[in-house]
Amino acid sequence: MAGQVKSRQRVVDHGEVFTAEREVNAMLDLVKAETERIESRFLEPACGNGNFIAEVLRRKLVVVSSRYRRSPAEYQRYAFVAVSxxxxxxxxxxxxxECRDRLFAIVEKDARSAIRGAVEQAFLDAVRYVLGKNILCGDALTLKDADGEPIRFAEWSMVTGDLVKRRDFLLSELLEGNVDKGQTLSLFGEKNNVISWEFDEETQAYLPSAVCEYPPVDYREVGRNG
Known part of the structure; x- marks a missing residue:
């Protein structure tokens, strides 16, 4: 169990046991193709300090580096896609x-190795900002964040060139609304006639409408949207 627990008290209080590296890789190898698809999205609902998503990010960045290391601009754009x-x-x-810092360190190390002195500070700032929105403190069972509010995640989609569009969704709505095309939507999909479902071509699933949508901005300036 060495390295799998931080303290006995945390195990007692929170049932916290970290998955070992061997098991992480064995499980991710079951969906190997998806872990190597730069834009494929992964959610770890009890992420701890990031054992699973850190390995997913490493695998994605291997692909980014192999394809785009000769072009600093393209490397940074696709590394942003990977981390987002x-x-x-x-x-x-x-x-x-710890998870945010760990993921940031993985991106920064890989970028400095792949494109060396061409790493832009604005790129690193954007990565840090996105991690602040994507790695959240909350309870995935109650679907509430640390402040007791519904967990809300940002979706980042490259529009054209360096422009990225952000749309925010409630995690509770995403879990309930992700229905394949042609299947029947959940009876609870529309709450008080407020939520409407839309078919998303990218994910090939029905998703609820975004609770907030932002105009496209250069991915290095995502922090402008607050």
């Missing part, structure tokens, strides 16, 4: 902070 596709929730704030 991983999501995590954990009930403990220290795990969340």
């Amino acid at each position: 596709s991983v999501y995590g929730v954990d009930i403990l704030e220290d795990n969340v902070e």
Whole structure:
């Protein structure tokens, strides 16, 4: 169990046991093709300090580096896509902070190795910002964040060139609305006639309408949207 627990008390209080690297890789290898698809999205609902999503991000960046290392601009654009596709929730704030820092360090190290001195500070700032929105402190069972509000995740979609569009969704709505095309939507999909479902071509599934939508901006300036 060495390296799989931080303390006995945390195991007692929160049932916290971290998955070992061997098991992480064995499980991810079951969906190997998806872990190597730059834009495919992963959510870890009890992410701890990020064992699963850190490995997913590493695999994605291997692909980014192999394809785009000769072009700093393209490398940074697709590395942004990779990092914006991983999501995590954990009930403990220290795990969340550690996970964000861990993922940021993975991106920064890979970028400096792949494109060396061409890494833009604006790119790193954008990565840090996205991780702050994608890795959240909350309870995936109650679907509430640390403040007791519904967990809300941002979807980042490259529109054209360096422009990225952000749409925010409630996690509870996403889990209930993700129905394949042609299937029947959940009876609870429309709450008080407020939520409407839309077929999303990218995911090939029905998703609820976004609770907030932002105009496209250069991905290096995503922090402008607050």
